Amino acid sequence: DSGVTQTPKHLITATGQRVTLRCSPRSGDLSVYWYQQSLDQGLQFLIQYYNGEERAKGNILERFSAQQFPDLHSELNLSSLELGDSALYFCASYGGRDAEGNEQFFGPGTRLTVL
């Protein structure tokens, strides 16, 4: 168990719909990263939040957005869903101090299926 939790575990929805994925980082970790893993694109960085503020953006579609709340949990919102959005979505948390022994800890992921 990494200490990072994600809900829901599975999500099945239809094209055009909107969903929200939730992530709770490890206690004390200020950084949350979202990654998408699809069959054809591999593991891709989407977006990072640090202590409530957006820190970096990767290949995140305009239909997707995220936020980090004062209690440090984060939500990834996916709207106008398309078949190609079906993927595993992971969040990872990090304490923020680049040093030996520090790493990003991954949550168990949310499997999104768009029908």
Place this chain on the structure above:
Amino acid sequence: GENVEQHPSTLSVQEGDSAVIKCTYSDSASNYFPWYKQELGKRPQLIIDIRSNVGEKKDQRIAVTLNKTAKHFSLHITETQPEDSAVYFCAASINTDKLIFGTGTRLQVFP
């Protein structure tokens, strides 16, 4: 932009043999290189990482080497076992920040 290439995409070895997976990164500012093992449907799990201030790191049967000049790093697994079968991802990062992943290597170890 930042890019990490990983080879091979699949690797089959006999139990007890060694396996080597290679990655090349593009951003010369990268200084953190983790390797993850992922079983089907599960989270990526860190198996070893290396920072740019060292050239090699070992942990039992696993080792990673880094060549900063060539921007190459490699994973070496010795005495492979069937439970090593999984998909392995390399990644590159600056200061353990956002991870840029390679495309993955499916390793199969046959008994």
